[in-house]
Amino acid sequence: MNDPASTHIFGPVPSRRLGLSLGIDLVPFKTCTLDCIYCELGKTATPVTERAEYVSYLQLKSEIETFFSLEDRKLDYITLSGSGEPTLNKALPRVVKLLRKLSKTPIALLTNGTLFSDPEVRREALAVDVILPSLDVVSEELFKTLNRPAPGLDIKEIITGLIALRREYQGQIWLEILFCRGLNDTPKEINRLAKAVAAIKPDKIQLNTVVRPGAMVEAVAVEQAFLKEVLPRFGPQAEIIAPFARDSDYGSTIRKAEETILATLKRRPCTKSDLEQALGLKTVEVIKILDLMLEKGKIKALEHSGKRYFQTIESVLKN
Numbered sequence: 001m002n003d004p005a006s007t008h009i010f011g012p013v014p015s016r017r018l019g020l021s022l023g024i025d026l027v028p029f030k031t032c033t034l035d036c037i038y039c040e041l042g043k044t045a046t047p048v049t050e051r052a053e054y055v056s057y058l059q060l061k062s063e064i065e066t067f068f069s070l071e072d073r074k075l076d077y078i079t080l081s082g083s084g085e086p087t088l089n090k091a092l093p094r095v096v097k098l099l100r101k102l103s104k105t106p107i108a109l110l111t112n113g114t115l116f117s118d119p120e121v122r123r124e125a126l127a128v129d130v131i132l133p134s135l136d137v138v139s140e141e142l143f144k145t146l147n148r149p150a151p152g153l154d155i156k157e158i159i160t161g162l163i164a165l166r167r168e169y170q171g172q173i174w175l176e177i178l179f180c181r182g183l184n185d186t187p188k189e190i191n192r193l194a195k196a197v198a199a200i201k202p203d204k205i206q207l208n209t210v211v212r213p214g215a216m217v218e219a220v221a222v223e224q225a226f227l228k229e230v231l232p233r234f235g236p237q238a239e240i241i242a243p244f245a246r247d248s249d250y251g252s253t254i255r256k257a258e259e260t261i262l263a264t265l266k267r268r269p270c271t272k273s274d275l276e277q278a279l280g281l282k283t284v285e286v287i288k289i290l291d292l293m294l295e296k297g298k299i300k301a302l303e304h305s306g307k308r309y310f311q312t313i314e315s316v317l318k319n
């Protein structure tokens, strides 16, 4: 979908929160401070908190410059995100500076928010247009069960960091809360989350649930009815994240990828990783495109021998 030499730029992909977004991955696959049970990318081998140039600035600079010399597509956002926690990379402020030079597209930072207790991380984040942190729990015990943090991370310090970020940052903060059934959906936890949100004062609170199979089977989605019921608890700025529905802005590369996926699936059912290999796409790209195709009813997912396969609707009807 982009220059084949580029391994840290992906998309543009349709994002449920940011429209058509070009992703820049600042860390190698699953380099993260957490190991959330719902992580659609699978398990984090070893959660870390140490900041470093996990991908060097020079490497990122070369990929970004190549991308923008070849592409002039209308994007809604450039998103620092991808397959891990972007604030772990110390090159973040230099990348933002470079992007400002090359593009007028707003920059979003998609983060799990765990490092904002560090004043330096907060200072570095000031340069982006919108910060999208997540906060799923307030209780330490649930933090350990649901987000499975790296040693040393403390949920109270994380919340204090988010409150400090709000004080120091003039841009938009859109806080996501992802609910998992039987874990953070209890009245007690919702109460605590509502109090934390009131203290953080984000511009938007986006309620979400598990939409794709996560790292663990324990990650079970709550009902839409539950999200609707708890929505008022988080104030007028709260919303439920809507499915991506802007087909007209969809982008020809994504449409082409969709066609190729359909052609591949017509021949045989495939898993996500079969498609990654067959199409030479990144996991995040394949996940997003499959998600959209499922939403539009173009394909169906089925479980077989513990694996998740995708099939075209035609082949489902034939069998």
Ligand code: SF4
Pocket (backbone or CB within 6 Å): 032, 033, 034, 035, 036, 038, 039, 040, 041, 044, 083, 084, 085, 112
């Ligand atoms: S969901 Fe995000 S924060 Fe959680 S483990 Fe996956 S990449 Fe890290």
